[in-house]
């Protein structure tokens with residue numbers, strides 16, 4: 001227990017918040033054109049970064065980015081472009097609320113995927129779901 005606590009304290013003491021460095025970004029587009037998910041042509045990548053800096057609510061990058069952080073490593077200027085994407089994702093959710101597909105995954109929001117299965121689906125099919133399954137012993 002003490003060992004775990006010490007390692008948590010060490011981790012927190014070395015952990016730093018990172019932010020996008022707007023002043024260092026030269027809009028080269030390397031981050032989004034070399035991203036293996038987006039793989040945008042250079043001019044589109046430049047345009048996307050520009051839109052994100054202006055604070056767009058919806059963009060191709062925001063809908064496709066899988067939050068792998070690789071663009072932070074790819075940026076030759078060390079600007080942390082993923083933090084710019086993350087900030088825009090956060091702002092979009094703050095203004096417009098969470099997308100339905102995300103709300104469906106939260107156990108404290110109803111309906112969610114569990115409540116749909118237990119309250120809607122299972123009662124309709126009754127015992128059919130369990131037919132043929134053997135009882136586990138032990």
Ligand code: SF4
Nearest residue numbers: 025026028029031075
């Ligand atoms: S964040 Fe970095 S890689 Fe992306 S456009 Fe700016 S300078 Fe280029």
Ligand code: SF4
Nearest residue numbers: 035065066068069071
């Ligand atoms: S964090 Fe998003 S934009 Fe950056 S490399 Fe990964 S998928 Fe691409």
